[in-house]
Amino acid sequence: MRGQRMAEQGRTPGRTQGYAGTWPPRQAAQAGGFAPAGFSVWPSFIAKLREWIAAEAGAGRLLPWVPIAFGVGIAFYFAAEHEPVAPVAAVAAIGLCVAAFLLRRQKLFPFAVMVAATAAGFATATWKTKLIGHGVLARPMYAVSLSGFVETRDIRERTDRFVLRVTQMESPRGQTKLERVRLSVRKGTAPAVGSFVELKARLQPPLAPMRPGSYDFGRDIFFQGIGASGFVTGSIKTLEPPLSGGLSLRYAALMQGLRDAIDARIRTALDGDKRAIATALLTGRRDAITTPVNDAMFISGLGHVLSISGYHVVLCFSSIQEASLSTVFMGFSEKARDGFGR
CATH class of the missing domain: 1.20.1280 (Monooxygenase)
Structure with missing residues (x-):
């Protein structure tokens, strides 16, 4: 019995005492074999x-x-x-x-x-x-004669850009018909919103993503109803419209007129970067902002405030924050008054 007990414990006469067993210990191993130490966590997590x-x-x-x-x-x-x-x-x-x-x-x-x-x-x-399905330009077109209504105008830092609702399109090399095109012109030469113009332009297909999974410019302008982009190659002639542009065009012209009036008023009251930032916040025009101020706004994380949508978000957040703080201070004042009254 003594020899059997010594053999089980790994004891040999004349040698150091040792212990032989299985790993992991039988108390830690689950029935059915070895299991990871954290395996029992999964049932509770599920x-x-x-x-x-x-x-x-x-x-x-x-x-x-x-x-x-x-x-x-x-x-x-x-x-x-x-x-x-x-x-x-x-x-x-x-x-x-x-x-x-x-x-x-x-x-x-x-x-x-x-x-x-x-x-x-x-x-x-x-x-x-x-x-909203519409025609999209598949290959570049040159010397295209276009006539139509100006729907939007975007004044940029170096060039102006506008969207033309096409009523007539003629090209010597193709019969493609587009509903809207976005054209770039020299700064300060973009026609007024709502006007009917005639021009010649060079058109390009919508830009494809620069790399797989990146931003798709073509998809963006497709859902805006734009089938091509390009630039004006000659002079722009303003003509009498042969037909009415519709209620939506009148509304766009009215809103653009209000923006121009606000911009003119700001230019007479302010100057420098103050005028540029005020114009950007109220009308969305950012062409007058200097490069150092623009870089400082983006580096500080406030570049989105320069857009109209970002400005509205800031106003909404400020209103909610002010209302919340007012509620907290009112409650604190009532509690303090009750405490002092006692």
Whole structure:
């Protein structure tokens, strides 16, 4: 018995005492063989994840996820290898929305709502593309005669740019018809918004992404209804329009007139960089901002404020912050008054 006990413990007469055993210890190993030390964490993590999902699918918490699923459907549309069939996408989205409504009292209702919202986003992007579909220039064109209405005008640092709604297009080498083109001209020579002009231009197809996965300029201007870009090669003639430009063109001309009036008023009241920044914040014109000020704004992270949208975001955030601070201070004042009153 003594020899057997010594053999089990690895003890040999005349040698140092040792111990022989298996690794890992039997108490740490799970039934069925060896398992990683952190493997037991996964069941608790999965249970916690299910608890979170159940909480997010609770009453009043499902709605914020609907626009996210809608955006995922739009992303699926842009990731598609070919153009989907619009009627099929619409019928599928309607069917899934009806199914989600019928399952409103079932446990699958949250999942059905997410699937229906994704299908709705996919169908919306498909029909949006179909509704604004227009001609796009495939190869460069030279000496193109264009006539139409000026819809927008963008005054830039070195050149001006405007969008022309084409009513007539003639080219000696092609029969391509475009609805809108974006043209660049020398600074200070862009025609007024709402005017009817006639000109000659050199047109280029929309720019493709510079590298795979980068920003797609062509897709951006496609959804703006623009089929080509280029520059004016001759003089611009302003003519009497043969037809009315419509209510939207009148509205654009009115708004551009207001911007020009605001810009003229600022130029008479301020000067230097103050005038340039005020004009950029109120009208969106950034051509007068000097390079040092422009670089300082972007380096400090305030470059987005120079755009109209960024300015509106700052105003909205400032209003919310001021309202929040006012509420806090009012509550603190009431508590302090009650304390002093005692």
